[in-house]
Amino acid sequence: GAGFHLVRGILPAAPTGQQVTLSLLVWAPPVLAPFAFAGVGLLGLSAAWRETEPDSGILNLGGQRRLRLPYSKTQAYFFMVSLGTLVAVVSSAWDHARSGFENAWLWLPLGVGVFATIVPLGAGAIQGKLNRVELWTYVAAMLLLILTGVLGTYFHVAANLTSEAAIVPERFLRGAPFMSPLLYANMGIIGLLLLLPAEERERP
Structure with missing residues (x-):
């Protein structure tokens, strides 16, 4: 794609x-938009391959096959969140560059996106658990992503409505992509889910 x-x-x-x-x-x-498909596929594969021990970095590929990663699965998820957010912010910047960033609101996804790209990258580079400041900084970054995604969807939908707030399908097809900002929200939700315990239950 x-x-x-x-x-x-x-x-x-x-x-x-x-x-x-x-x-x-x-x-x-x-x-960069088609890379969202690749990202979802990568998340699906990583979810299917269990670690032999939580945060050991050794994946069980089935049978006796093992794959040792240079970092734990939790760290890998942090890196994936960072990479996914980077794709989102670059795509957003290119899309908004068409208008020359004349609207001040267009700088919000750029600033939040850069911040939310750096924070999980740093979190993934940390060995062991995050301390309180690191944890709440990470949570704040993910919440900002979600908020930015929701606001972006609202602004894109509003831009596609006529002056009488009427819905014209052609404007939604050719105007501001109203679902694109939700990629920010999706990355924020995935980032928060990452904070769940790393222990994986075996299927009974």
């Missing part, structure tokens, strides 16, 4: 140096 979107933003017949430009990528279909 990312490859097909990228091709739509390339001009093969253009002069050298003008075949791929930032302006073309901004106005092309969202190049």
Whole structure:
């Protein structure tokens, strides 16, 4: 999907140096959006592979097969939350760049997204449990993601309504993507679920 979107933003017949430009990528279909599919698949695989012991970093792939990771499964989830948020913030920045960030509200997802990318990355780099300050900083970042996603959805829906608040399907198809901000909320929810105990119960 990312490859097909990228091709739509390339001009093969253009002069050298003008075949791929930032302006073309901004106005092309969202190049990073299809990586959301890959992220969900990665989360599904990681959920299916249990650790032999909580936070041991050794995955049970079935039978006697084992895979040792350079970090625990919890740390891997932190890194995935950080990467997913990075994809969301870059996609948001490219989308909002079309308007030149003239509306001050457009800076909110950029600032929150950068903050919520750095925090889980740092949390994943920490060996052992987070202390109180680190934990509440992480929780605050995830809550900000959820709030930003909800606000973004509201603003996108409002932008697609007519002046009489009438719903015109064509405006929702070609206007502001009203479901895109929910990626922020999704990453925030996944990030909070990560704080659940690492112990995994065997199926009876």
